[in-house]
Amino acid sequence: MSEPTPDFDLAVIGSGGAAFAAAIRATNLGKRVLMIERSTVGGTCVNTGCIPSKALLAAAEARHVALDASGRFPGISTSAGEVDMAGLIGGKRFLVETMRSDKYVDLIADYGWELRQGNAVFAGTQDDPVLEITGGDGARESVRAAHYLVATGSAPWVPPIEGLADTEYLTSTTAMELQEVPESLLVIGGGYVALEQAQLFARLGSKVTILVRSRLASAEEPEASRALMGIFADEGIRVVRRAAVSSVRTDPATGEIIATATISGGQEEFRATRVLVATGRRPVTEGLNLSGVGVKTGDGGEILVDNQLGSSNGRIWAAGDVTGHREFVYVAASHGSLMVENAFNNAGREVDYRHLPRVTFTSPALAAVGMTDKEANEAGIRCECRVLPLEYVPRALVNRDTRGFIKIVADAETRRIVGITAVAKDAGDLAAAGVYILEAGMTVDQVANLWSPYLTMAEGIKIAAQSYTTDVSKLSCCAS
Numbered sequence: 001m002s003e004p005t006p007d008f009d010l011a012v013i014g015s016g017g018a019a020f021a022a023a024i025r026a027t028n029l030g031k032r033v034l035m036i037e038r039s040t041v042g043g044t045c046v047n048t049g050c051i052p053s054k055a056l057l058a059a060a061e062a063r064h065v066a067l068d069a070s071g072r073f074p075g076i077s078t079s080a081g082e083v084d085m086a087g088l089i090g091g092k093r094f095l096v097e098t099m100r101s102d103k104y105v106d107l108i109a110d111y112g113w114e115l116r117q118g119n120a121v122f123a124g125t126q127d128d129p130v131l132e133i134t135g136g137d138g139a140r141e142s143v144r145a146a147h148y149l150v151a152t153g154s155a156p157w158v159p160p161i162e163g164l165a166d167t168e169y170l171t172s173t174t175a176m177e178l179q180e181v182p183e184s185l186l187v188i189g190g191g192y193v194a195l196e197q198a199q200l201f202a203r204l205g206s207k208v209t210i211l212v213r214s215r216l217a218s219a220e221e222p223e224a225s226r227a228l229m230g231i232f233a234d235e236g237i238r239v240v241r242r243a244a245v246s247s248v249r250t251d252p253a254t255g256e257i258i259a260t261a262t263i264s265g266g267q268e269e270f271r272a273t274r275v276l277v278a279t280g281r282r283p284v285t286e287g288l289n290l291s292g293v294g295v296k297t298g299d300g301g302e303i304l305v306d307n308q309l310g311s312s313n314g315r316i317w318a319a320g321d322v323t324g325h326r327e328f329v330y331v332a333a334s335h336g337s338l339m340v341e342n343a344f345n346n347a348g349r350e351v352d353y354r355h356l357p358r359v360t361f362t363s364p365a366l367a368a369v370g371m372t373d374k375e376a377n378e379a380g381i382r383c384e385c386r387v388l389p390l391e392y393v394p395r396a397l398v399n400r401d402t403r404g405f406i407k408i409v410a411d412a413e414t415r416r417i418v419g420i421t422a423v424a425k426d427a428g429d430l431a432a433a434g435v436y437i438l439e440a441g442m443t444v445d446q447v448a449n450l451w452s453p454y455l456t457m458a459e460g461i462k463i464a465a466q467s468y469t470t471d472v473s474k475l476s477c478c479a480s
């Protein structure tokens with residue numbers, strides 16, 4: 001019996017970074033593409049993730065600089081008033097709407113693929129999967145495609161802490177819609193969303209306490225956690241490490257949130273007007289009927305994919321947060337185009353995270369690329385590391401902010417750089433430079449002898465490389 005003719009070459013569930021990258025690439029290849037979105041077009045990054053968070057952080061930084069600059073720069077006098085949170089959120093919404101139109105919605109018409117607003121669920125069989133789409137008005141449609149891409153993203157994960165579900169807890173999504181700055185805020189978690197949101201609200205005027213199970217940014221170098229602890233302490237943010245929150249409740253008399261945590265065997269109570277849960281996100285796969293079409297998922301609900309992003313059903317692919325891979329929009333976008341190349345051009349391209357940059361947009365920021373010291377050791381690399389405090393970086397000196405460091409992890413035998421971590425102003429740009437250094441397989445000696453513009457923070461990478469052979473405290477101008 002002949003196969004039914006597909007209605008589309010590619011049907012994409014979701015409209016975030018992964019979905020858009022796939023749809024653009026497939027349309028460019030002349031494929032007929034259908035995109036299905038049940039909520040707001042654009043997905044997490046533009047609506048509730050990267051864009052709103054960085055827009056608010058930029059505003060909070062402007063306020064922080066205004067409050068802080070007088071102390072840092074002799075002769076300068078600055079001040080900042082109260083925050084009009086409703087105005088700030090209104091401005092953020094306008095930016096989000098503009099970017100959603102320009103960078104997402106308008107592109108659909110420009111490229112010419114089809115969009116359906118509705119919830120997609122797999123039906124049919126493993127050999128002949130179809131998608132059932134239910135629109136907001138209840139209208140149903142059945143669609144058959146040659147290939148399917150599940151790009152349904154992730155959603156905040158709320159741990160099963162006693163009493164938490166009964167409190168009006170915030171997630172990053174709802175926190176960035178608040179109309180008033182909370183007087184005080186408990187943040188549960190220590191990953192990048194927790195750190196960014198904690199500093200955001202502290203800089204807007206909240207008294208913030210972070211309760212973290214292990215240490216801040218626990219996947220990164222321990223020096224980074226220590227540097228961030230110091231930076232947060234300077235800003236009045238209290239960080240409680242090794243705190244396992246066991247219960248959360250609302251004080252009926254005051255309306256305050258009370259979190260009880262176990263710390264070093266003892267119990268301690270923390271109070272605040274609001275609590276923000278930032279304990280990670282989980283892939284959105286519930287209700288998709290993946291098992292019905294032979295798509296296997298892992299313990300966290302993630303779609304299990306091979307290195308080419310194929311699932312256990314040869315016609316169904318997954319991309320972005322739903323794969324359980326690192327949650328960055330550039331990972332999602334890279335997945336989207338890679339999947340299309342593999343599905344339609346048999347490209348056999350594989351995901352490669354060796355030189356994936358990772359940035360936490362606190363200020364100073366934490367950024368890293370390649371391996372940490374520990375990861376290098378675990379990979380059997382005998383490594384030699386250098387940690388350069390920012391007081392040796394002229395840019396930091398003139399900024400009058402030497403909090404932070406640049407760390408290089410190099411293979412002791414070949415002197416090849418295998419990892420770079422920095423806590424510094426605009427550290428993300430250092431990680432971007434690090435991607436090229438690692439990709440080119442450069443050694444510390446090569447980097448130490450390259451051009452680097454004087455009075456950039458990136459010059460710190462060169463100085464850190466020079467520290468392998470030179471006493472950098474004795475360097476004169478221009479690190480030459």
Ligand SMILES: Cc1cc2nc3c(=O)[nH]c(=O)nc-3n(C[C@H](O)[C@H](O)[C@H](O)COP(=O)(O)OP(=O)(O)OC[C@H]3O[C@@H](n4cnc5c(N)ncnc54)[C@H](O)[C@@H]3O)c2cc1C
Pocket residue numbers: 013014015016017018019036037038039040041042043044045046048049050051053054118119120121151152153154172193284288319320321322326327328329330332361
């Ligand atoms: C607060 C925050 C800050 C962040 N900051 C950064 C940053 O600075 N830099 C960075 O690189 N990354 C950042 N991220 C991560 C980044 O936003 C995500 O990694 C990325 O957006 C994931 O894209 P995606 O395409 O996988 O999924 P998403 O963008 O989440 O899109 C999935 C879409 O699928 C839709 N969907 C789900 N199920 C169905 C269904 N059954 N039918 C129809 N539609 C469905 C959803 O409604 C959603 O719109 C941040 C995330 C958060 C939460």
